[in-house]
Amino acid sequence: MSDLLDVKNYVSTTEELLSYTSIPPQPKIVSDINNEINRPNADLQTVSDFISQDVTMSSRLLKVVNSAFYGLREKVDSVHRALSLIGIKNFKNIILASSLREAYGSKDANFEKFWNHSMSTASIASRIAQKVNFHSPEQAYLAGLFHDCGVPILLKSYKDYADIVDDALSVVPVASLSGNSKSIIGVEHERYKTHHCSVGYLIAKKWNMSEIVCNAIWHHHYVKIDIHSDEVTKKLVAIVILADYMSSLISSIEGGGIAVDPESEWAKMHEKVISELSMNVDSVIDLKEDLLSMVQ
Ligand SMILES: [Fe+2]
Ligand SMILES: [Fe+2]
Secondary structure: OOHHHOHHHOHHHHHHHHHHHOOOOOOHHHHHHHHHHOOOOOOHHHHHHHHHOOHHHHHHHHHHHOOHHHOOOOOOOOHHHHHHHHOHHHHHHHHHHHHHHHHHOOOOHHHHHHHHHHHHHHHHHHHHHHHOOOOOHHHHHHHHHHOOOOHHHHHHHOHHHHHOHHHHOOOOOEEOOOOOEEOHHHHHHHHHOOOHHHHHHHHHHHOOOOHHHHHHHHOOOOOOHHHOOOHHHHHHHHHHHHHHHHHHHHHHHOOOOOOOOOHHHHHHHOHHHHHHOOOOHHHHHHHHHHHHHHHO
């Protein structure tokens, strides 16, 4: 496993992949908004003006803001109003989500599965972050949103990746070419000499995500979270791992995904992850009930 986590083993293969699948750089609108947000006296009006210039972006934003996730009582129909209601950091995340979707520009069924899994993991990660008092639920949302962003690149690059895409979007061991069951990144490595964590890590770097978010993407299939000496990274990785599991669990309960281990089994294998979040099996079960009551 340790070789699978060594970035330098993957940089050249992954860079090559990215060069011919041509993932566009982070869109200009995101950097324009970032520049404005990072100014000492950030101006909401300037930010909403940037967004309003982009019709597709504005309509997508209003759709997300008016969705059940934000639970707003009023229907919002102006970008400026939406911005003042949900705050600039949430707004930035919606823009990134919208841009990520645009960048891949694919509408096939596997891409839709990836997208639903990413959006659900992002919302769950932000909810867990609030529960465990992580300092930035927005950062957790972002890490959840991008955690599997390497998957569409592998889908575009290798025809037979479609055979294992469901496993990649889940959290179960997969049968490897040699017949043993392995983690999904072990199987990807065996087939393609790269894996979706390394591809996702490099995409997130290209999109100027913070080092912490990039690291969470890189390590989201590695349960030994003790390797992270930085406390914030350790907690964020734990949040993403739990959110990834919850997202897969809920989609399997709803009949849209493959079956995953029940909570008690999962918790046994992820002891460090849940204790990092001061949780236990019971609180993991409570979290599932809580999330299910929101989607049903
Ligand atoms: Fe993954
Ligand atoms: Fe995932």
